[in-house]
Structures are given as C-alpha cells and as structure tokens.
Amino acid sequence: MTIGNTVEVNSQQLEVIKSMEGFVRENVGTLLKPVEESWQPTDFLPDFSKEDWHEQVTAFRETAKELPDDVLVVLVGDMITEEALPSYQTWLNRLHGVTDSSGIESSGWAQWSRGWTAEENRHGDLLNKYLYLTGRVDMRSIETSIHNLINSGFDPQTENDPYLGFIYTSFQERATKISHRNVGVMAKKAGEDRLHKICGLIAGDEARHEKAYKLFMTKVFEVDPAGGMLAFAKMMRKKITMPAVLMHDGQDRDLFSKFSMVAQKIGVYTAHHYAEIIENLVRDWKVASINGLSDAAAKAQEYVCTLGARYKKLAERMKFSGTFKFSWIFDRDIDLDILPPQPEA
Numbered sequence: 480m481t482i483g484n485t486v487e488v489n490s491q492q493l494e495v496i497k498s499m500e501g502f503v504r505e506n507v508g509t510l511l512k513p514v515e516e517s518w519q520p521t522d523f524l525p526d527f528s529k530e531d532w533h534e535q536v537t538a539f540r541e542t543a544k545e546l547p548d549d550v551l552v553v554l555v556g557d558m559i560t561e562e563a564l565p566s567y568q569t570w571l572n573r574l575h576g577v578t579d580s581s582g583i584e585s586s587g588w589a590q591w592s593r594g595w596t597a598e599e600n601r602h603g604d605l606l607n608k609y610l611y612l613t614g615r616v617d618m619r620s621i622e623t624s625i626h627n628l629i630n631s632g633f634d635p636q637t638e639n640d641p642y643l644g645f646i647y648t649s650f651q652e653r654a655t656k657i658s659h660r661n662v663g664v665m666a667k668k669a670g671e672d673r674l675h676k677i678c679g680l681i682a683g684d685e686a687r688h689e690k691a692y693k694l695f696m697t698k699v700f701e702v703d704p705a706g707g708m709l710a711f712a713k714m715m716r717k718k719i720t721m722p723a724v725l726m727h728d729g730q731d732r733d734l735f736s737k738f739s740m741v742a743q744k745i746g747v748y749t750a751h752h753y754a755e756i757i758e759n760l761v762r763d764w765k766v767a768s769i770n771g772l773s774d775a776a777a778k779a780q781e782y783v784c785t786l787g788a789r790y791k792k793l794a795e796r797m798k799f800s801g802t803f804k805f806s807w808i809f810d811r812d813i814d815l816d817i818l819p820p821q822p823e824a
Contacts, residue, residue, distance in 0.1 A: 495703050496576030496588075496641050502698055504587030510691040511594040520605035523677050524612065536612065543613040545669045548808050551610075553747050554662055554674075555621055555807045556738040558610060560655070560723040561603035562625045566633045567722065568596040574637070574644040595688060602681050609677065620806040624728045631725035636717045642699055642710035646760075648692040650719050653756050654748060656685035661747040693763055704769050705776040711766070712779030715757065715786055728806045737803050740815045750797050754790035761787065 525535035546554075571592055572578050579589035610616050635651075637643035663678030700707040727734045742748045761767065767784050800816040 491703060492640070492642065492706060493576050495699060495706070498702065499695065499698055500587045502587070503591055503695070506691075506694065507587055507590050507594065510591070510687060510694070511598060512687075514597075517598070518601070518680055520601055520608060523605060523673060524608055539612055539673070540614055542671050542673060543615060546613075546615070546666065546671055546674070547669065548805075548811055549741050549745050549813055550662060550665045550669065551615060551808055552738060552805050552813060553658070553742045553745065554606065555610060555616060556723065556726070556735075556742070557655070557658055557662065558603055558606035559621065559624050559628060559726055560721075561599065562607060563628045563633065563722060564596065564599050564603060566629055567599070568592065570633060570635065570637075571595075571644070571648075573639050574641040575639055577641050577644070591691070595691070598684055598688070602684065605677060605681070609674065616807055617809050620728050624726050624734070624807070627729065628723055628726040631727075633722055633725070635720055635722070637714070640710065642696075642707060643714050645692050645696040645699065646711055646714040647719065649689060649696055649760060650714075650756055651722065652685050652689035652692055653759065654719075654721075654752065656682045656689060657752050657756075658742065658748040659685060665745065665747070693760070697764060700764055700766075700769065704771070705773050707764075708766070708769065708772060708776040708779045708783075711760075711764075712782050715783055719753070730806060737805070737813075737815070740799055741813055743797070743799075744815055750794035751791065754787045754794055757783070757790060758787035 525532055525539050529535070577588045577592065579586070579592050583589075607621075610621065611618050635644075635647050637647050659678045660682040663675045663682065666672075666674035666678060696707065699710075721735070721739075723738075724735050726738075731737070739748075743750065761784055766780060769780065772780060802812050802814050804810040804812055
C-alpha cells in the first residue's frame with residue numbers, strides 16, 4: 480500500500496532486512512576505513528599555520544588557472560551535490576528496517592549509515608575549499624545553490640523501501656565515482672595534478688560505497704530473489720533521479736539541466752554511462768541467471784536485462800544546443816552544442 484511517497488513495506492522485506500543486520504555488522508569494517516587511516520581535506524590544501532602560507536596559496540592558484548570553464552562548472556555541480564549530504568543521510572535513515580532511531584545505535588545498519596555519512600562529508604568539504612581558494616568561481620552563487628538545494632529537499636522515489644534504496648545507491652555511487660574520476664582525468668590534462676589526486680581519492684571512496692550497496696543488494700537477491708527482481712525493475716522504470724536535480728542559484732531554475740548538459744558534452748557523465756551502469760548492475764548481481772521466479776518477477780527480469788541496450792540506442796540519438804551563462808563562473812558562457820553522429824556521405 481502506498482501512502483503519499485512512502486510504501487508500507489511487507490513483512491517479508493522487513494524480515495530480510497532484519498536478517499541481514501549481522502551480515503552488515505560483519506562487513507562494515509571492510510567497507511569503511513578507520514578514521515585514523517583516512518585522508519582529511521586539509522591534507523591537500525595550503526597550510527595557513529605555516530610561515531610560507533602565502534607562497535603556498537600563490538602556487539595553488541597558479542596550477543588552477545589552466546582548468547577550462549566547462550570542467551569548473553562540472554566540478555562545482557559535483558561539489559554542490561556532495562555538500563547536500565545532510566539530506567541524504569536523512570533519506571537513508573527513513574528506509575524501513577535500516578533506521579538509526581536514537582542516532583547512536585550500535586546495530587550494523589546504524590554503524591554503516593553513520594560511517595558512510597562521515598566519509599562522504601569530507602568530499603564536499605574538500606571540493607568547497609578547493610574551489611574557494613582558486614579564486615575562479617563565484618562562491619556566493621555557489622553557496623546560494625547549496626542552500627537552495629538542501630532547502631528544496633530530495634526525493635529519489637524510493638518510497639522508504641530498503642530494496643529500492645539499495646538499488647538507487649548502488650547506481651548513484653557508481654555514477655558519482657565515474658563523474659569524479661573523469662573530472663580528475665581532465666584536471667590532469669590541464670596540468671592540475673592536485674585536483675587529479677583529490678578526485679581520484681573521492682572516486683575511491685565512492686567505489687567502496689558502491690561495493691557496499693551492491694553487496695547489500697546481492698544478499699537481498701540471495702534471500703528474496705523475486706522481491707529483489709521486482710524492486711530492480713520498479714526502480715529502473717522510475718528512472719534514477721540525480722540527487723542535485725533541484726539545485727538552483729536563485730535565478731536559474733533550469734540550472735541542473737544545464738550543468739548535466741555540460742557534463743554530457745565533455746564526457747564526464749553521459750547518457751552512455753547511465754546505460755553502462757544498468758548493464759553493470761545486471762552483470763554484478765547475476766540477474767540473468769536467477770531461476771525459479773514468479774511470472775511477474777520473470778517479466779521484471781526480462782525488462783532489466785534488455786534495458787541497458789535500449790538506453791544505449793537512445794543515447795546515440797541525444798542532441799542539444801545553445802550557449803548558457805553560469806553564475807558559478809561569474810556569468811561566463813559555456814557552449815553546449817552536441818549533435819548525434821551523422822551518417823557518412
């Protein structure tokens with residue numbers, strides 16, 4: 480039964496999630512890094528406690544000068560997405576059976592939720608400070624965008640269903656890994672080795688988090704294959720809504736769409752990546768080889784197994800054009816023209 484944007488999770492689902500608590504507790508230590516072994520934002524920034532802090536800042540800004548505006552725009556959008564973290568933990572804590580009701584519970588699920596949040600929190604902190612120190616972006620516009628995004632809320636359409644939640648996060652963590660990794664590659668090409676390393680470390684965190692949520696969903700498929708399959712198809716039919724879809728700078732309500740087009744144009748995160756992530760999930764969860772399903776679950780299986788190829792065909796036909804100003808970079812223009820491949824004469 481659906482009530483508003485929530486669903487009344489059935490007793491079987493709750494039993495599955497409850498039965499996984501020990502499994503999560505056993506694995507949380509390998510899926511998260513100990514605090515004392517973790518990097519922190521200040522490891523990659525000028526040290527203002529040192530006498531040569533001015534020289535450090537000057538050198539920092541010099542290497543950031545060569546970053547192209549389109550890479551800056553995508554980096555800003557990625558940072559804003561990371562900075563809205565409080566709303567993501569709130570969402571995670573609403574998934575039935577995964578809640579940390581007191582905020583300090585010792586269950587495996589609670590340990591994972593808090594540990595995941597703590598690791599993710601560093602991403603926005605570091606990228607925010609990095610961008611501020613470059614002097615190349617309008618930080619007030621960016622801060623307004625963060626404020627508006629958190630204030631606007633976040634609805635991944637998972638309906639508080641833990642199965643849908645794990646599918647969503649499996650997809651989303653891989654997507655953010657791809658985006659951060661590709662921004663790092665472009666930073667390297669521009670001679671910005673510091674940002675290349677930063678993005679690589681963040682992508683590494685996202686890869687571990689992707690592994691965790693995939694592992695949770697793998698366990699669901701083992702225990703409740705029909706329920707897992709129906710949930711997978713349901714989430715894919717809804718489509719994956721990116722966390723920052725409601726971002727705006729107080730002026731442009733279409734800001735997320737334009738940011739996404741820049742990411743598409745320069746190859747940071749594209750429609751092809753969306754299709755490839757679906758195929759990756761189908762492959763890693765061994766969806767095609769799951770047997771003994773109900774008729775409904777078997778139809779869901781057929782749907783998800785062919786979905787990636789369908790999205791790849793759609794990606795080939797994608798096109799858009801235009802030149803847009805971004806307040807994040809002091810209203811400088813970005814050319815967004817992208818056309819589908821033309822047939823050879």
